[in-house]
Amino acid sequence: MKLNIVVLAKQVPDTRNVGPDAMTPEGTVNRSALPAIFNPEDLNALEQALRLKDQNPGTTVTIITMGPGRAAEVIREAMYRGADGGYLLTDRAFAGADTLATSYALSTAIKHVAPDVDLIIGGRQAIDGDTAQVGPQVAEKLGLNQITYTEEILSCQDGVIRVKRHIDGGVETVESALPCVLTVNGSAAPCRPRNVKLVMKYKRALAPMELPQGSGYGDLPYASEYEKKDYLKLGQLNCADIDADLNQCGLAGSPTKVKAVENIVFKAKENKILTGSDEDINALVQELLASHTIG
Protein backbone atom coordinates (compact mmCIF):
# COMPACT_ATOMS: atom_id res chain seq x y z
CA MET A 1 0.00 0.00 0.00
CA LYS A 2 1.37 3.40 -0.99
CA LEU A 3 1.54 5.76 1.93
CA ASN A 4 1.66 9.50 2.07
CA ILE A 5 3.88 10.33 5.02
CA VAL A 6 4.72 13.74 6.44
CA VAL A 7 7.70 13.99 8.78
CA LEU A 8 7.79 17.01 11.08
CA ALA A 9 11.39 18.02 11.73
CA LYS A 10 12.97 20.93 13.49
CA GLN A 11 16.32 22.59 13.28
CA VAL A 12 17.44 23.23 16.85
CA PRO A 13 20.32 24.98 18.53
CA ASP A 14 22.62 22.37 19.95
CA THR A 15 21.80 22.98 23.59
CA ARG A 16 24.40 20.45 24.61
CA ASN A 17 27.11 22.94 23.59
CA VAL A 18 25.99 26.26 24.96
CA GLY A 19 28.33 29.23 25.37
CA PRO A 20 27.89 32.42 27.41
CA ASP A 21 26.43 34.38 24.49
CA ALA A 22 23.55 31.95 23.99
CA MET A 23 20.96 34.34 25.35
CA THR A 24 20.20 37.86 24.19
CA PRO A 25 19.81 40.59 26.85
CA GLU A 26 16.03 40.37 26.25
CA GLY A 27 16.10 36.77 27.35
CA THR A 28 15.41 35.18 23.99
CA VAL A 29 17.59 32.58 22.40
CA ASN A 30 20.50 33.95 20.41
CA ARG A 31 20.25 31.28 17.76
CA SER A 32 23.10 32.62 15.69
CA ALA A 33 25.56 31.95 18.54
CA LEU A 34 24.86 28.23 18.54
CA PRO A 35 25.48 25.41 16.09
CA ALA A 36 22.20 24.37 14.46
CA ILE A 37 21.47 20.67 14.23
CA PHE A 38 18.71 18.30 13.10
CA ASN A 39 16.67 17.67 16.25
CA PRO A 40 17.89 14.22 17.34
CA GLU A 41 14.51 12.56 17.89
CA ASP A 42 13.25 13.86 14.55
CA LEU A 43 15.97 11.71 12.97
CA ASN A 44 14.52 8.69 14.79
CA ALA A 45 11.15 9.71 13.37
CA LEU A 46 12.58 9.99 9.86
CA GLU A 47 14.00 6.48 10.12
CA GLN A 48 10.56 5.04 10.95
CA ALA A 49 9.14 6.83 7.90
CA LEU A 50 11.92 5.59 5.63
CA ARG A 51 11.39 2.01 6.80
CA LEU A 52 7.74 2.25 5.79
CA LYS A 53 8.87 3.62 2.44
CA ASP A 54 11.24 0.67 1.99
CA GLN A 55 8.40 -1.76 2.70
CA ASN A 56 5.73 0.03 0.67
CA PRO A 57 6.94 1.02 -2.81
CA GLY A 58 5.44 4.25 -4.06
CA THR A 59 5.33 5.75 -0.58
CA THR A 60 6.33 9.40 -0.34
CA VAL A 61 8.07 10.98 2.63
CA THR A 62 7.68 14.76 2.81
CA ILE A 63 9.46 16.90 5.39
CA ILE A 64 7.79 19.95 6.88
CA THR A 65 9.95 22.24 8.95
CA MET A 66 9.24 25.66 10.38
CA GLY A 67 12.06 28.16 10.79
CA PRO A 68 14.24 30.75 9.11
CA GLY A 69 15.91 30.23 5.72
CA ARG A 70 18.75 28.18 7.09
CA ALA A 71 16.31 25.60 8.50
CA ALA A 72 16.00 24.30 4.91
CA GLU A 73 19.19 22.40 5.77
CA VAL A 74 16.95 19.97 7.64
CA ILE A 75 15.04 19.18 4.45
CA ARG A 76 18.24 18.53 2.48
CA GLU A 77 19.64 16.42 5.29
CA ALA A 78 16.47 14.30 5.25
CA MET A 79 16.61 13.99 1.45
CA TYR A 80 20.21 12.75 1.70
CA ARG A 81 18.81 9.89 3.76
CA GLY A 82 15.85 9.05 1.54
CA ALA A 83 13.07 11.63 1.98
CA ASP A 84 11.40 12.73 -1.25
CA GLY A 85 11.21 16.44 -0.62
CA GLY A 86 9.89 19.00 1.75
CA TYR A 87 8.56 22.39 2.66
CA LEU A 88 10.14 25.19 4.61
CA LEU A 89 7.42 26.97 6.54
CA THR A 90 8.78 30.46 6.99
CA ASP A 91 7.32 33.86 7.72
CA ARG A 92 8.07 36.68 10.11
CA ALA A 93 4.54 36.22 11.43
CA PHE A 94 5.53 32.80 12.79
CA ALA A 95 8.25 34.27 15.01
CA GLY A 96 7.89 33.96 18.77
CA ALA A 97 5.48 31.04 18.51
CA ASP A 98 4.94 28.83 21.53
CA THR A 99 4.02 25.18 21.03
CA LEU A 100 0.36 25.95 20.38
CA ALA A 101 1.02 28.57 17.69
CA THR A 102 3.64 26.25 16.18
CA SER A 103 1.19 23.38 16.01
CA TYR A 104 -1.39 25.70 14.43
CA ALA A 105 1.06 26.64 11.66
CA LEU A 106 2.19 23.06 11.09
CA SER A 107 -1.32 21.61 11.04
CA THR A 108 -2.50 24.33 8.65
CA ALA A 109 0.45 23.61 6.35
CA ILE A 110 -0.32 19.87 6.41
CA LYS A 111 -3.93 20.56 5.42
CA HIS A 112 -2.61 22.50 2.44
CA VAL A 113 0.20 20.36 1.10
CA ALA A 114 -0.90 16.91 2.22
CA PRO A 115 -4.68 16.81 2.67
CA ASP A 116 -4.68 13.06 2.05
CA VAL A 117 -1.86 12.31 4.50
CA ASP A 118 -1.79 8.79 5.97
CA LEU A 119 0.77 9.27 8.66
CA ILE A 120 2.42 12.25 10.35
CA ILE A 121 5.60 11.36 12.22
CA GLY A 122 7.77 13.56 14.39
CA GLY A 123 10.27 13.22 17.20
CA ARG A 124 8.84 12.99 20.70
CA GLN A 125 10.37 16.35 21.64
CA ALA A 126 12.95 18.91 20.56
CA ILE A 127 16.07 19.45 22.64
CA ASP A 128 15.62 23.22 22.81
CA GLY A 129 12.30 23.00 24.63
CA ASP A 130 11.87 19.41 25.81
CA THR A 131 8.11 19.93 25.93
CA ALA A 132 6.82 17.01 23.77
CA GLN A 133 3.75 19.13 23.04
CA VAL A 134 3.78 19.87 19.33
CA GLY A 135 3.00 16.32 18.14
CA PRO A 136 -0.18 15.87 20.21
CA GLN A 137 -1.25 19.46 19.56
CA VAL A 138 -0.97 18.94 15.79
CA ALA A 139 -2.97 15.71 16.11
CA GLU A 140 -5.74 17.47 18.01
CA LYS A 141 -5.89 20.35 15.53
CA LEU A 142 -6.27 17.87 12.66
CA GLY A 143 -8.75 15.74 14.60
CA LEU A 144 -6.46 12.72 14.30
CA ASN A 145 -5.58 9.99 16.73
CA GLN A 146 -2.04 9.99 18.16
CA ILE A 147 0.50 7.45 19.33
CA THR A 148 3.26 9.10 21.35
CA TYR A 149 6.51 7.63 22.70
CA THR A 150 6.83 5.23 19.75
CA GLU A 151 9.64 2.70 19.98
CA GLU A 152 8.89 0.79 16.79
CA ILE A 153 6.27 0.47 14.08
CA LEU A 154 5.43 -3.24 14.09
CA SER A 155 3.20 -3.22 11.02
CA CYS A 156 1.22 -0.90 8.80
CA GLN A 157 -1.29 -2.71 6.63
CA ASP A 158 -4.76 -2.13 5.24
CA GLY A 159 -5.04 1.24 6.87
CA VAL A 160 -4.14 0.01 10.36
CA ILE A 161 -0.90 0.73 12.14
CA ARG A 162 0.47 -1.31 15.02
CA VAL A 163 3.06 0.29 17.24
CA LYS A 164 5.17 -0.65 20.22
CA ARG A 165 5.37 2.33 22.55
CA HIS A 166 7.04 3.24 25.78
CA ILE A 167 4.82 3.80 28.83
CA ASP A 168 5.79 4.59 32.43
CA GLY A 169 7.53 1.51 33.72
CA GLY A 170 6.96 -0.61 30.64
CA VAL A 171 5.83 -0.99 27.07
CA GLU A 172 2.52 -1.46 25.34
CA THR A 173 1.44 -2.47 21.86
CA VAL A 174 -1.35 -0.40 20.38
CA GLU A 175 -3.27 -0.29 17.14
CA SER A 176 -4.88 2.64 15.40
CA ALA A 177 -6.54 3.31 12.08
CA LEU A 178 -4.79 5.67 9.66
CA PRO A 179 -4.45 8.57 9.35
CA CYS A 180 -2.78 9.27 12.67
CA VAL A 181 0.12 11.10 14.28
CA LEU A 182 3.14 9.31 15.72
CA THR A 183 5.87 10.75 17.92
CA VAL A 184 9.08 8.75 18.17
CA ASN A 185 11.44 8.27 21.10
CA GLY A 186 15.19 8.73 21.02
CA SER A 187 15.56 5.09 22.05
CA ALA A 188 13.96 3.97 18.76
CA ALA A 189 16.19 2.82 15.90
CA PRO A 190 18.78 5.45 14.90
CA CYS A 191 18.49 7.07 11.50
CA ARG A 192 20.37 5.57 8.59
CA PRO A 193 23.40 7.55 7.40
CA ARG A 194 23.41 9.79 4.36
CA ASN A 195 23.45 8.02 1.02
CA VAL A 196 26.29 9.26 -1.20
CA LYS A 197 24.21 9.14 -4.38
CA LEU A 198 21.44 11.12 -2.77
CA VAL A 199 23.93 13.68 -1.47
CA MET A 200 25.22 14.15 -5.03
CA LYS A 201 21.67 14.40 -6.33
CA TYR A 202 20.32 16.89 -3.79
CA LYS A 203 23.31 18.90 -2.62
CA ARG A 204 22.30 21.91 -4.69
CA ALA A 205 18.68 21.80 -3.58
CA LEU A 206 17.68 25.20 -2.21
CA ALA A 207 14.61 26.88 -0.83
CA PRO A 208 13.84 30.33 -2.27
CA MET A 209 14.69 31.91 1.11
CA GLU A 210 18.24 30.65 0.80
CA LEU A 211 18.94 32.45 -2.49
CA PRO A 212 20.88 35.71 -2.34
CA GLN A 213 18.44 38.55 -1.88
CA GLY A 214 16.79 39.71 -5.06
CA SER A 215 17.97 36.80 -7.17
CA GLY A 216 16.19 33.78 -8.57
CA TYR A 217 17.24 30.24 -9.41
CA GLY A 218 18.13 31.54 -12.92
CA ASP A 219 20.87 33.73 -11.44
CA LEU A 220 22.66 30.88 -9.71
CA PRO A 221 25.89 29.33 -11.06
CA TYR A 222 24.10 26.12 -12.04
CA ALA A 223 20.98 27.80 -13.40
CA SER A 224 20.33 25.18 -16.05
CA GLU A 225 20.27 22.44 -13.41
CA TYR A 226 17.41 24.17 -11.61
CA GLU A 227 15.54 24.50 -14.88
CA LYS A 228 15.78 20.79 -15.63
CA LYS A 229 15.45 19.38 -12.14
CA ASP A 230 12.44 20.59 -10.25
CA TYR A 231 13.41 18.65 -7.14
CA LEU A 232 16.29 21.08 -6.57
CA LYS A 233 13.73 23.78 -5.79
CA LEU A 234 12.60 23.04 -2.26
CA GLY A 235 9.07 23.91 -1.26
CA GLN A 236 8.50 27.05 0.73
CA LEU A 237 5.34 28.30 2.35
CA ASN A 238 4.47 31.52 4.13
CA CYS A 239 1.42 32.55 6.10
CA ALA A 240 -0.55 33.58 3.03
CA ASP A 241 0.31 30.37 1.14
CA ILE A 242 -1.47 28.30 3.75
CA ASP A 243 -4.26 30.82 4.50
CA ALA A 244 -3.17 31.00 8.11
CA ASP A 245 -5.07 33.17 10.56
CA LEU A 246 -2.53 35.74 11.73
CA ASN A 247 -4.15 35.87 15.17
CA GLN A 248 -3.19 32.27 15.73
CA CYS A 249 0.41 32.59 14.51
CA GLY A 250 3.61 33.55 16.26
CA LEU A 251 3.61 35.67 19.38
CA ALA A 252 -0.01 36.77 18.85
CA GLY A 253 -1.24 33.19 18.74
CA SER A 254 0.72 32.05 21.78
CA PRO A 255 -1.21 31.80 25.05
CA THR A 256 1.99 31.38 27.05
CA LYS A 257 4.21 34.40 27.64
CA VAL A 258 7.67 34.48 29.10
CA LYS A 259 7.41 36.67 32.19
CA ALA A 260 10.99 36.45 33.33
CA VAL A 261 14.21 34.69 32.47
CA GLU A 262 17.00 34.17 34.92
CA ASN A 263 20.46 32.88 34.43
CA ILE A 264 20.84 30.66 37.38
CA VAL A 265 23.70 31.25 39.71
CA PHE A 266 23.77 28.74 42.49
CA LYS A 267 23.82 30.14 45.97
CA ALA A 268 27.15 29.02 47.31
CA LYS A 269 27.05 26.85 50.40
CA GLU A 270 29.84 26.76 52.87
CA ASN A 271 31.74 23.71 51.88
CA LYS A 272 34.78 21.72 52.75
CA ILE A 273 37.34 21.49 49.99
CA LEU A 274 39.41 18.34 49.87
CA THR A 275 42.04 16.94 47.58
CA GLY A 276 42.02 13.44 46.18
CA SER A 277 44.87 12.38 48.46
CA ASP A 278 44.66 9.25 50.58
CA GLU A 279 44.74 11.29 53.80
CA ASP A 280 41.85 13.52 52.76
CA ILE A 281 39.64 10.69 51.52
CA ASN A 282 40.34 8.61 54.59
CA ALA A 283 39.47 11.52 56.86
CA LEU A 284 36.26 12.18 54.94
CA VAL A 285 35.12 8.57 55.18
CA GLN A 286 35.87 8.55 58.91
CA GLU A 287 33.94 11.76 59.41
CA LEU A 288 30.91 10.50 57.50
CA LEU A 289 30.94 7.22 59.38
CA ALA A 290 31.26 8.97 62.73
CA SER A 291 28.23 11.14 61.97
CA HIS A 292 26.30 8.04 60.74
CA THR A 293 25.87 9.75 57.39
CA ILE A 294 26.99 6.54 55.73
CA GLY A 295 27.36 2.99 56.98
Place this chain on the structure above:
Amino acid sequence: MNNVFVYCEIEGTRVAEVSQELLTKGRKLANTLGVQLEAVVAGSGITGKVEEQILPYGVDRLHIFDAEGLSPYTSKPHTAVLVNLFRQEQPQICLMGADVVGRDLGPRVSSALHSGLTADCTALEIGPHDDKKLGKHYDSLLYQIRPAFGGNIVATIVNPENRPQMATVRSGVMKAEILDPNYKGEVIIQDVAKFVPETEYVTKVLDRHVEAAKNNLKGAPIIVAGGYGVGSKEGFDQLYELARVLHAEVGASRAAVDAGFCDHDLQIGQTGVTVRPKVYIACGISGAIQHVAGMKESGIIISINSDENAPINQIADYVINGTVEEVVPKLIKYYKQNSK
Protein backbone atom coordinates in the same frame (compact mmCIF):
# COMPACT_ATOMS: atom_id res chain seq x y z
CA MET B 1 -16.30 27.81 38.59
CA ASN B 2 -12.72 29.01 38.18
CA ASN B 3 -11.37 26.40 40.55
CA VAL B 4 -8.06 24.59 40.55
CA PHE B 5 -8.23 21.15 38.89
CA VAL B 6 -5.85 18.22 39.17
CA TYR B 7 -6.05 15.32 36.73
CA CYS B 8 -5.38 12.18 38.78
CA GLU B 9 -3.64 9.45 36.92
CA ILE B 10 -4.24 5.87 37.94
CA GLU B 11 -2.67 2.51 37.34
CA GLY B 12 -5.48 0.00 37.85
CA THR B 13 -7.19 1.51 40.89
CA ARG B 14 -4.12 3.07 42.49
CA VAL B 15 -3.68 6.83 42.25
CA ALA B 16 -0.21 7.76 40.96
CA GLU B 17 2.24 9.36 43.38
CA VAL B 18 2.70 12.35 41.10
CA SER B 19 -1.04 13.04 41.27
CA GLN B 20 -0.98 12.97 45.07
CA GLU B 21 1.92 15.42 44.99
CA LEU B 22 -0.05 17.70 42.66
CA LEU B 23 -3.17 17.52 44.83
CA THR B 24 -1.08 18.87 47.70
CA LYS B 25 0.26 21.67 45.49
CA GLY B 26 -3.21 22.28 44.07
CA ARG B 27 -4.64 22.67 47.58
CA LYS B 28 -2.06 25.35 48.38
CA LEU B 29 -2.71 27.22 45.13
CA ALA B 30 -6.47 27.04 45.73
CA ASN B 31 -5.99 28.46 49.24
CA THR B 32 -3.91 31.34 47.90
CA LEU B 33 -6.57 32.09 45.30
CA GLY B 34 -9.49 31.55 47.66
CA VAL B 35 -11.09 28.91 45.43
CA GLN B 36 -11.87 25.20 45.64
CA LEU B 37 -9.72 22.24 44.66
CA GLU B 38 -11.29 19.75 42.27
CA ALA B 39 -9.90 16.43 41.07
CA VAL B 40 -10.69 14.38 37.98
CA VAL B 41 -10.11 10.68 37.71
CA ALA B 42 -10.96 8.43 34.77
CA GLY B 43 -10.67 4.66 34.66
CA SER B 44 -12.56 1.44 34.92
CA GLY B 45 -13.97 -0.12 38.11
CA ILE B 46 -12.58 2.73 40.20
CA THR B 47 -15.72 3.98 41.95
CA GLY B 48 -15.42 3.22 45.66
CA LYS B 49 -11.68 2.65 45.38
CA VAL B 50 -10.14 6.02 44.58
CA GLU B 51 -12.13 8.40 46.79
CA GLU B 52 -10.14 7.76 49.96
CA GLN B 53 -6.88 8.07 48.03
CA ILE B 54 -7.85 11.52 46.74
CA LEU B 55 -10.18 13.39 49.12
CA PRO B 56 -7.74 13.50 52.11
CA TYR B 57 -5.52 15.91 50.17
CA GLY B 58 -8.21 18.52 50.65
CA VAL B 59 -10.26 17.92 47.51
CA ASP B 60 -13.59 19.73 47.57
CA ARG B 61 -15.07 18.07 44.50
CA LEU B 62 -14.01 14.80 42.90
CA HIS B 63 -15.25 13.97 39.40
CA ILE B 64 -15.21 10.23 38.73
CA PHE B 65 -15.44 8.92 35.18
CA ASP B 66 -15.86 5.15 35.40
CA ALA B 67 -16.30 3.17 32.18
CA GLU B 68 -14.81 0.13 30.49
CA GLY B 69 -13.06 2.00 27.67
CA LEU B 70 -11.26 4.42 29.98
CA SER B 71 -8.72 1.85 31.17
CA PRO B 72 -5.98 1.41 30.17
CA TYR B 73 -5.39 5.05 29.29
CA THR B 74 -5.73 6.03 25.63
CA SER B 75 -5.42 9.55 24.26
CA LYS B 76 -8.77 10.48 22.75
CA PRO B 77 -11.29 9.33 25.39
CA HIS B 78 -9.34 10.94 28.24
CA THR B 79 -8.98 14.11 26.15
CA ALA B 80 -12.75 14.18 25.63
CA VAL B 81 -13.31 13.78 29.38
CA LEU B 82 -11.17 16.78 30.24
CA VAL B 83 -12.11 19.02 27.33
CA ASN B 84 -15.84 18.61 27.87
CA LEU B 85 -15.59 18.83 31.64
CA PHE B 86 -13.45 21.97 31.41
CA ARG B 87 -15.87 23.60 28.94
CA GLN B 88 -18.54 23.09 31.58
CA GLU B 89 -16.55 23.92 34.72
CA GLN B 90 -14.19 26.64 33.41
CA PRO B 91 -11.22 25.91 35.68
CA GLN B 92 -8.57 28.59 36.03
CA ILE B 93 -5.74 26.13 36.62
CA CYS B 94 -5.20 22.51 35.61
CA LEU B 95 -2.23 20.44 36.80
CA MET B 96 -1.13 17.03 35.63
CA GLY B 97 1.88 14.74 35.94
CA ALA B 98 4.71 15.18 33.45
CA ASP B 99 4.95 11.48 32.74
CA VAL B 100 3.95 9.59 29.63
CA VAL B 101 0.22 9.95 30.29
CA GLY B 102 0.31 13.64 31.25
CA ARG B 103 2.59 14.52 28.37
CA ASP B 104 0.31 12.66 25.95
CA LEU B 105 -2.89 14.17 27.33
CA GLY B 106 -1.93 17.72 28.37
CA PRO B 107 -0.99 19.04 24.93
CA ARG B 108 -4.13 17.58 23.33
CA VAL B 109 -6.37 19.23 25.89
CA SER B 110 -4.55 22.55 25.59
CA SER B 111 -4.77 22.38 21.80
CA ALA B 112 -8.53 21.75 21.92
CA LEU B 113 -9.16 24.54 24.44
CA HIS B 114 -6.56 26.90 23.00
CA SER B 115 -5.02 27.29 26.42
CA GLY B 116 -1.36 27.60 27.35
CA LEU B 117 0.54 24.63 28.70
CA THR B 118 3.97 24.61 30.32
CA ALA B 119 5.77 21.29 30.56
CA ASP B 120 7.96 19.98 33.38
CA CYS B 121 7.57 22.84 35.84
CA THR B 122 9.86 22.76 38.87
CA ALA B 123 7.92 25.38 40.84
CA LEU B 124 4.40 26.85 40.73
CA GLU B 125 3.44 30.10 42.42
CA ILE B 126 0.69 32.68 42.29
CA GLY B 127 1.60 36.28 41.59
CA PRO B 128 0.70 39.47 39.74
CA HIS B 129 1.67 40.26 36.17
CA ASP B 130 1.78 43.45 34.15
CA ASP B 131 1.71 43.32 30.39
CA LYS B 132 3.55 46.50 29.51
CA LYS B 133 2.71 46.37 25.80
CA LEU B 134 -1.01 46.05 26.40
CA GLY B 135 -0.94 48.10 29.60
CA LYS B 136 -2.89 45.38 31.35
CA HIS B 137 -2.60 44.25 34.95
CA TYR B 138 -3.41 40.76 36.20
CA ASP B 139 -3.76 40.18 39.95
CA SER B 140 -3.07 36.52 40.36
CA LEU B 141 -1.66 34.40 37.60
CA LEU B 142 -0.01 31.02 37.87
CA TYR B 143 3.77 31.42 37.60
CA GLN B 144 4.98 28.32 35.80
CA ILE B 145 8.67 28.07 36.52
CA ARG B 146 10.93 25.73 34.62
CA PRO B 147 14.50 25.40 33.49
CA ALA B 148 14.69 25.95 29.75
CA PHE B 149 17.06 25.83 26.91
CA GLY B 150 19.12 22.86 27.94
CA GLY B 151 19.05 23.96 31.56
CA ASN B 152 20.98 27.16 31.04
CA ILE B 153 18.20 29.43 32.18
CA VAL B 154 15.13 29.35 34.37
CA ALA B 155 12.03 30.81 32.80
CA THR B 156 8.82 31.99 34.43
CA ILE B 157 5.90 31.46 32.09
CA VAL B 158 2.43 32.96 32.48
CA ASN B 159 -0.80 32.52 30.53
CA PRO B 160 -2.50 35.91 30.91
CA GLU B 161 -5.60 35.48 28.77
CA ASN B 162 -6.36 31.82 28.19
CA ARG B 163 -7.89 29.38 30.63
CA PRO B 164 -7.19 26.99 32.11
CA GLN B 165 -3.56 27.77 32.85
CA MET B 166 -2.10 24.33 32.39
CA ALA B 167 1.14 22.90 33.74
CA THR B 168 2.75 19.50 34.02
CA VAL B 169 5.12 18.57 36.85
CA ARG B 170 7.33 15.54 37.18
CA SER B 171 7.02 12.96 39.88
CA GLY B 172 9.03 13.78 43.01
CA VAL B 173 9.27 17.52 42.38
CA MET B 174 6.43 18.41 44.77
CA LYS B 175 5.79 16.74 48.12
CA ALA B 176 2.59 14.84 48.90
CA GLU B 177 1.05 15.68 52.28
CA ILE B 178 -2.32 14.46 53.51
CA LEU B 179 -4.33 17.48 54.67
CA ASP B 180 -7.02 15.68 56.66
CA PRO B 181 -7.78 11.94 56.46
CA ASN B 182 -11.48 12.72 56.96
CA TYR B 183 -11.69 15.70 54.62
CA LYS B 184 -15.25 15.98 53.36
CA GLY B 185 -15.37 16.50 49.64
CA GLU B 186 -18.24 16.02 47.24
CA VAL B 187 -17.98 12.98 44.93
CA ILE B 188 -19.58 13.38 41.53
CA ILE B 189 -20.06 10.24 39.44
CA GLN B 190 -20.19 11.56 35.90
CA ASP B 191 -22.10 9.97 33.03
CA VAL B 192 -19.19 9.06 30.74
CA ALA B 193 -21.34 8.74 27.61
CA LYS B 194 -22.27 12.43 27.93
CA PHE B 195 -18.60 13.39 27.75
CA VAL B 196 -17.05 10.77 25.49
CA PRO B 197 -18.74 9.91 22.18
CA GLU B 198 -18.35 6.26 21.08
CA THR B 199 -16.29 7.46 18.11
CA GLU B 200 -13.46 8.51 20.43
CA TYR B 201 -12.46 4.95 21.34
CA VAL B 202 -10.01 4.61 18.45
CA THR B 203 -6.85 3.13 19.97
CA LYS B 204 -6.81 -0.57 20.72
CA VAL B 205 -4.34 -1.62 23.39
CA LEU B 206 -3.29 -5.12 22.36
CA ASP B 207 -0.67 -5.82 24.95
CA ARG B 208 0.69 -4.06 28.01
CA HIS B 209 3.61 -4.76 30.32
CA VAL B 210 4.26 -2.62 33.33
CA GLU B 211 7.21 -3.69 35.39
CA ALA B 212 8.34 -2.45 38.73
CA ALA B 213 11.12 0.09 38.24
CA LYS B 214 14.53 -1.50 37.73
CA ASN B 215 16.10 0.82 40.24
CA ASN B 216 14.96 2.45 43.42
CA LEU B 217 16.46 5.89 42.88
CA LYS B 218 13.48 7.72 44.32
CA GLY B 219 13.64 5.92 47.64
CA ALA B 220 17.39 5.45 47.96
CA PRO B 221 19.05 6.96 51.05
CA ILE B 222 22.41 7.19 49.27
CA ILE B 223 22.96 7.85 45.56
CA VAL B 224 26.21 7.62 43.64
CA ALA B 225 25.65 9.58 40.45
CA GLY B 226 27.94 9.76 37.45
CA GLY B 227 28.33 12.45 34.82
CA TYR B 228 30.28 12.98 31.65
CA GLY B 229 33.45 13.13 33.74
CA VAL B 230 33.17 9.42 34.46
CA GLY B 231 34.48 9.03 30.95
CA SER B 232 33.14 5.66 29.85
CA LYS B 233 30.82 2.75 30.40
CA GLU B 234 33.67 0.99 32.17
CA GLY B 235 34.08 4.01 34.42
CA PHE B 236 30.53 3.43 35.63
CA ASP B 237 31.54 -0.04 36.87
CA GLN B 238 33.51 1.71 39.60
CA LEU B 239 30.42 3.66 40.61
CA TYR B 240 28.44 0.43 40.82
CA GLU B 241 31.14 -0.98 43.06
CA LEU B 242 31.04 2.07 45.34
CA ALA B 243 27.23 1.87 45.38
CA ARG B 244 27.40 -1.82 46.30
CA VAL B 245 29.60 -1.26 49.34
CA LEU B 246 27.60 1.78 50.50
CA HIS B 247 24.21 0.08 49.83
CA ALA B 248 23.47 2.94 47.48
CA GLU B 249 21.79 3.28 44.08
CA VAL B 250 23.54 4.51 40.94
CA GLY B 251 22.18 7.52 39.07
CA ALA B 252 23.45 9.65 36.20
CA SER B 253 23.31 13.04 34.57
CA ARG B 254 21.86 13.56 31.13
CA ALA B 255 25.34 14.02 29.66
CA ALA B 256 26.35 10.55 30.83
CA VAL B 257 23.14 9.03 29.48
CA ASP B 258 23.52 10.83 26.14
CA ALA B 259 27.11 9.66 25.90
CA GLY B 260 25.89 6.08 26.29
CA PHE B 261 27.74 5.43 29.57
CA CYS B 262 24.61 4.09 31.25
CA ASP B 263 20.94 3.34 30.92
CA HIS B 264 18.35 6.06 30.35
CA ASP B 265 16.42 4.92 33.46
CA LEU B 266 19.21 6.26 35.65
CA GLN B 267 18.85 9.88 34.59
CA ILE B 268 18.40 12.32 37.45
CA GLY B 269 17.18 15.83 36.76
CA GLN B 270 14.35 17.82 35.31
CA THR B 271 13.79 15.36 32.47
CA GLY B 272 14.61 12.34 34.61
CA VAL B 273 13.97 11.30 38.16
CA THR B 274 13.87 13.82 41.01
CA VAL B 275 15.59 12.52 44.13
CA ARG B 276 16.03 13.54 47.78
CA PRO B 277 18.57 11.13 49.25
CA LYS B 278 20.38 11.57 52.54
CA VAL B 279 23.71 11.54 50.70
CA TYR B 280 24.36 12.40 47.05
CA ILE B 281 27.79 11.63 45.66
CA ALA B 282 28.19 13.46 42.35
CA CYS B 283 31.03 11.91 40.35
CA GLY B 284 32.25 13.97 37.40
CA ILE B 285 28.98 15.91 37.19
CA SER B 286 29.37 19.55 36.26
CA GLY B 287 25.90 20.51 37.49
CA ALA B 288 23.69 21.88 34.72
CA ILE B 289 20.55 23.41 36.24
CA GLN B 290 18.43 20.66 34.83
CA HIS B 291 20.44 18.14 36.80
CA VAL B 292 20.55 20.25 39.93
CA ALA B 293 16.77 20.69 39.76
CA GLY B 294 16.50 16.96 40.30
CA MET B 295 18.84 16.58 43.28
CA LYS B 296 19.28 19.89 45.10
CA GLU B 297 17.08 18.75 48.01
CA SER B 298 19.62 16.05 48.88
CA GLY B 299 20.86 16.05 52.48
CA ILE B 300 24.61 16.01 52.03
CA ILE B 301 26.14 16.56 48.62
CA ILE B 302 29.65 15.36 47.88
CA SER B 303 31.11 16.48 44.57
CA ILE B 304 34.07 14.74 43.03
CA ASN B 305 35.31 16.82 40.13
CA SER B 306 38.62 17.62 38.49
CA ASP B 307 37.25 21.06 37.63
CA GLU B 308 37.41 23.23 40.73
CA ASN B 309 34.91 25.62 39.20
CA ALA B 310 32.23 23.06 38.34
CA PRO B 311 28.85 24.72 39.17
CA ILE B 312 27.81 21.75 41.28
CA ASN B 313 30.58 22.55 43.76
CA GLN B 314 28.58 25.63 44.75
CA ILE B 315 25.85 23.52 46.29
CA ALA B 316 28.11 20.75 47.59
CA ASP B 317 28.89 20.21 51.25
CA TYR B 318 32.15 18.47 50.40
CA VAL B 319 34.16 19.18 47.30
CA ILE B 320 36.87 16.73 46.35
CA ASN B 321 39.20 18.15 43.74
CA GLY B 322 40.24 15.07 41.86
CA THR B 323 39.30 12.73 39.06
CA VAL B 324 36.61 10.10 39.48
CA GLU B 325 39.11 7.48 38.45
CA GLU B 326 41.42 8.40 41.29
CA VAL B 327 38.97 9.21 44.08
CA VAL B 328 36.26 6.53 43.79
CA PRO B 329 38.59 3.54 44.39
CA LYS B 330 39.97 5.36 47.43
CA LEU B 331 36.47 5.91 48.80
CA ILE B 332 35.81 2.18 48.39
CA LYS B 333 39.11 1.27 50.00
CA TYR B 334 38.80 3.54 53.03
CA TYR B 335 35.15 2.74 53.54
CA LYS B 336 36.00 -0.95 53.71
CA GLN B 337 38.86 -0.24 56.09
CA ASN B 338 36.97 2.05 58.42
CA SER B 339 33.56 0.41 58.53
CA LYS B 340 34.83 -2.88 59.93
